[in-house]
Amino acid sequence: MTISVLIPAYEPDERLLNLISQLRALLNVSIIVVDDGSGDRYHDIFQEVEACGCKVLRHDTNLGKGRALKTGFHYIREAGLEGHVICADSDGQHLPEDIIKIAHSLDHMGHRFVLGSRRFSGKVPLRSRFGNVVTRGIFTLSTGTKIHDTQTGLRGYSVSMLDWLCEIPGERFEYEMNMLLRAHKDGFLITEEYIDTIYLDKNKSSHFHPLVDSFRVYLPILMFSASSILSAILDFALLFLIQSLTNHLFLSVVVARMCSSICNYTMNRKYVFGMSKTSNIHHSLPRYFGLVIVVLLLNYGLLYLYHEGLAIPLFIAKLLTEASVFLFSYWVQRKYVY
Incomplete structure (x- = not known):
């Protein structure tokens, strides 16, 4: 089992040295430490890190x-x-x-990565417990994927994922959330291994700033949700506009659905997930618009039934139709598209 342990460090203390010493005693590992602009005051600590046989990479600024x-x-x-x-x-x-537990879990995994998920039991600082509950809830509502600990820093990957990891957008704490949002879309499965929850001195050493960094973490999720909402609004608006101009229900449904689908796919790909490679288009585009065609036909059939067959007003009929096809569309996207 060959393992590289990567440790990002900003203004670390002796706990970094303790971790390295303990890892060296248990495993034959390559340890890479990134000094993220800690400054001259921490020069001695990083010299000790190098003396322990670790590779130190340096940023001039944070x-x-x-x-x-x-x-x-x-x-x-x-x-x-x-x-x-x-x-x-x-x-x-x-x-x-x-x-080590994460490493053993990776030995049995294929195209996926492993999260070391904290149980949040015992004495956990309020901001840590509250932050994880909120992030976990928003993530689940936005993606339909349940992850116990979305903010864990203990994560394992195979080296075959390095190209993918380097392409994920984000420079600060939001990077790890972007990674989770992209994972299922790009065909990576997420596995969780439960680990002990350790907070030393009420986690005062954390460099996570509750307001600024929370906004960065939640922004990808909010953008993901906003993309769906804006596309739905566009779909509603175009349906009523084209229907009023042509009085042709099928044409209205087709044009509205295709325009809103293109809008949704483009926003998710460019702004929410930062995808740009042609290979990603070839992977997701055909399946996405294949689903669009199926949903479009269902949409028209149900809308015709509600509006024309049962004489329900178009606005109410549209709401009933969207509610009817939502679960089907959601299930297919989770299982086959992303």
């Missing part, structure tokens, strides 16, 4: 956790290191035993 992780991923890829890559925090929250 660029954020996402950028630090990508710097490490780039190095591992260029160095040709093999096996598994496990990311851990430098503040003592992750036990060496849990890092």
Whole structure:
């Protein structure tokens, strides 16, 4: 089992050295530490890290956790290191035993990555417990995927995922949320391994700023939800506009659905998930618009039944139709499209 442990570090203390020492005692691992612009005051700590046989990569200024992780991923890829890559925090929250647990889990996994999910039992700082509950709830509502700990910094990947990891947008704490949002769309399955929850000194060493960084974390989820809402509004508006101009229900449904679908796909691809590669288009576009055609036919059939057959007003008929096809569309997108 070949393992590279990647540790982003900003203004670390002796807990980083303790983690490295414990890892060295338990495993034969390559340890890469990224100094994310900690400054001259922390020069001695990073010298000790290098003296322990670790590779230290440096940022001249603080660029954020996402950028630090990508710097490490780039190095591992260029160095040709093999096996598994496990990311851990430098503040003592992750036990060496849990890092080993993630590595063993990766041995049995294929095209997926593993999260070290905290149980949040015992004495957990209120901001940490509350933040995870809120993020977990919003993530589940937005994606339909239930993850126990969306904010964990203990994550494991195979080296085959390095190209993908380097392409994920985000420079700071939002990077890890973007990763989760992109995972299912790009065919990566997420597995969770439960780990111990450790907060030293009420987690005062955390560099997570509740207001600014929470906004960055939630922004991808909010954009994901906003994309669906804006597309639905466009679909409603075009349906009523074209219907009023042509009095042709099928034409109205087709044009409205196609325009809103193109809008939704484009917004998700460009702004929500930051996808740009042609291969990603070839992977998702045919399946997405195949579903659009099926949903369009269902949409028209139900709308015709409600509006023409049962003489329900068009607005109410449209609401009933969308509610009727929502679960089907949602299930297909989760299982086959993304």
